[in-house]
Every structure is written in C-alpha cells, then in structure tokens.
Amino acid sequence: MLLPYFRRVQSSLIKKLRPDTSTSRPTLLLDWYDGHRRVLPWRALPGEASDPYRVWLSEIMLQQTTVKAVGPYFERFLARWPDVGSLGRAPLEDVLRMWAGLGYYSRARNLHACAVMVMRDHGGAFPDTEAGLRALPGIGPYTAAAIAAIAFARQSMPVDGNIERVVSRLHAVEEPLPKAKPRIAELAATLLADARAGDSAQALMDLGATICTPRKPACALCPLNHDCAARWRGDQDTFPRKAPKKTGARRRGAAFVVVRGADILLRTRPDKGLLGGMTEVPTTAWAADWDATTALADAPPIKVTWRSRAGVVNHIFTHFPLDLVVYVATVPAKTGAPDGMRWVRIADLPTEALPNLMRKVIAHGLGQ
Numbered sequence: 001m002l003l004p005y006f007r008r009v010q011s012s013l014i015k016k017l018r019p020d021t022s023t024s025r026p027t028l029l030l031d032w033y034d035g036h037r038r039v040l041p042w043r044a045l046p047g048e049a050s051d052p053y054r055v056w057l058s059e060i061m062l063q064q065t066t067v068k069a070v071g072p073y074f075e076r077f078l079a080r081w082p083d084v085g086s087l088g089r090a091p092l093e094d095v096l097r098m099w100a101g102l103g104y105y106s107r108a109r110n111l112h113a114c115a116v117m118v119m120r121d122h123g124g125a126f127p128d129t130e131a132g133l134r135a136l137p138g139i140g141p142y143t144a145a146a147i148a149a150i151a152f153a154r155q156s157m158p159v160d161g162n163i164e165r166v167v168s169r170l171h172a173v174e175e176p177l178p179k180a181k182p183r184i185a186e187l188a189a190t191l192l193a194d195a196r197a198g199d200s201a202q203a204l205m206d207l208g209a210t211i212c213t214p215r216k217p218a219c220a221l222c223p224l225n226h227d228c229a230a231r232w233r234g235d236q237d238t239f240p241r242k243a244p245k246k247t248g249a250r251r252r253g254a255a256f257v258v259v260r261g262a263d264i265l266l267r268t269r270p271d272k273g274l275l276g277g278m279t280e281v282p283t284t285a286w287a288a289d290w291d292a293t294t295a296l297a298d299a300p301p302i303k304v305t306w307r308s309r310a311g312v313v314n315h316i317f318t319h320f321p322l323d324l325v326v327y328v329a330t331v332p333a334k335t336g337a338p339d340g341m342r343w344v345r346i347a348d349l350p351t352e353a354l355p356n357l358m359r360k361v362i363a364h365g366l367g368q
C-alpha cells in the first residue's frame, strides 16, 4: 500500500531536482546518432538514400534474430539476389536453403511471396506507406513502420524490444508489457524528428542496442540521461515491467536417422505450420503426452533394427520446449525410400534447408 505513495512522492521530488534543458529529446537523440551510429551492411551511409530492398530484407531477417547472426546471411542473400526482382524469380527451395539456420522459417516463405507480389502487383517498387507495406506477406506493424520510416522517411516509429526498453525507462512506465504497448508506442512517437524520421528510429534502435542495454545500461553515455525518469529513480534495470511469461508445455517425440551407405533418409515438412517446407529426418508427432512405448509405430516403414541413442536432443521453440529421442538404423545399399521421403548424400546436407533442430538431431544420430 505504501509503495504507490512512495513512488508519487519520489516522482514529484525528482521533477523538482532534474536539470532543465531547452534541447528537445528528438534533437539530442539525432545529435548522438550522428556521432555514434552503428555501421551496418544494410544501412545507408550519411548522405546516401536508403534502398527499400535492403531495408526490407534486413528487417525481415532481424525479426527475432540478432544483428550478429543476420550479417552473413544478409551479405549472402544480397550477393545472390541483388534486387527484389531476382529474389522474386528465384525458386522457393533455393530461398529456403539459403535461409537454413536463421530460424523461424515462415519468414523465408513470406520473404519470397512478398518479392513475388512486389514484382507482380507493384511493378517492382515497394509501397511507400505503412498501410501499403502491411498488405504484403510477412510485414507486420513493426516491420511496416521500420521500412516506412527508414526507406521512405514517413513519420512512423517502429517499436521493438530495444525501443520498448528505452521508452519504458525514459518514462518509468509502470504498466507491464504487453498491456503497456500502446502507451509505449505513443511515447516513442514523440521522439520522431520531423525531417529525419528514419534516423530517429535508427537512433533509438542503436541506443537500445548499445547504451540502454537490458542489464547495466551505460546511462553516463546516454544523450537522454538528464531527462530519464527511471535513471533518476535509480531502478532503470527493472524496466520494462513484464507480465509473467506463460510457456507451453514441454513436448516430446522421436526422430529417425536412417543411413544407407553415404546417404541419409530425409523428407520435407508440410508447407504450412511450424518449420513449414523445411527438410527433416522422419519423426513421430511431437506432443506433451507422447508415449515413448509407441515410438517405433511411427518409424519409416523400412524393415530394419532400430537402436536408440542415449540422451535426447532438446530444442526451445518460442512457444514450447521440445525433447526428441533419436533412433538410428543402417539399411542395405539397394533399400528404396518410403513414399514422401528421399535419400540425400550426407556430404550434401549443408545445402539442404535443414533447421537447426534437425542439424542437432542428425549430428546426435550420426554420433558427431
């Protein structure tokens, strides 16, 4: 009961003590950005115009993925498909292969569908408004706002986790996420500079990534430190407030690694759903109530003796953790592939669209 009262008294004292500044937050932010901006492969250099294709490609890759992980993928994609037309004309299989390892594979499918749509419906030019961009596959509110601001200088502020953190600290937003999202988006939009919306958005992204980090923010170096409510209170590390996480139940299943000489048995997952269209070894269904005693009933219909490998392969998806028991078998040279499956040379696995989970399963199965 005393805490809200204490917070009110603390806030009013802080307001009286804070130094005044006549420079606006958007200006301070841009001044800092001009001196400290990160050099990123997809980012235009000062004075250069942004390329919508690069901005879009990077924003799709950066969804749920770090800048460090995206860098090499971005370079490889750009070298192979330098514009939206070449990407739209590429076979989806090739795009999935190039994406393998980056995770969240529906993004690769949407990337390709989006390139096709931009070519077919927009003459090869990305729409230049948030609404137009949102009508394209794989472009949600955040990505539309980011592309609109960075590539087309629209007054849009994309709000990702970094920006939520900075803004919730600046204003000491007590409401927990995700409920606080609309309020944080409103506050974030006040940081847009009229003439340089894209730079404002990128400045805030950079500030969140390099200074206002989740733990131990470097407040002494922050251009907004004179005016940051959480910093003045001294509890900046505790923002943003978050509602307790609900994680899905752990799922279990079995995976089957079948080797025929230098080949391994693979199949392609259905287009829709988790890891849609990606390559995998055959598996059982994955379920919280999976019964290990029935595992072999779902094994590939090949007459063979199965051996189970010790231990399990764990993987964490965003909405559930997974444990897979791995069974291995070796079959004679002339064994055919069951319906819907195919033999692939083990040496060619790097070129297959295998998600990380399956790479772990195969490594475990082959004892690598």
Ligand code: SF4
Pocket (backbone or CB within 6 Å): 166, 169, 170, 211, 212, 213, 217, 218, 219, 222, 223, 224, 225, 226, 228, 229, 230, 231, 236
């Ligand atoms: S002063 Fe500190 S907590 Fe506040 S925005 Fe800057 S880095 Fe973040």
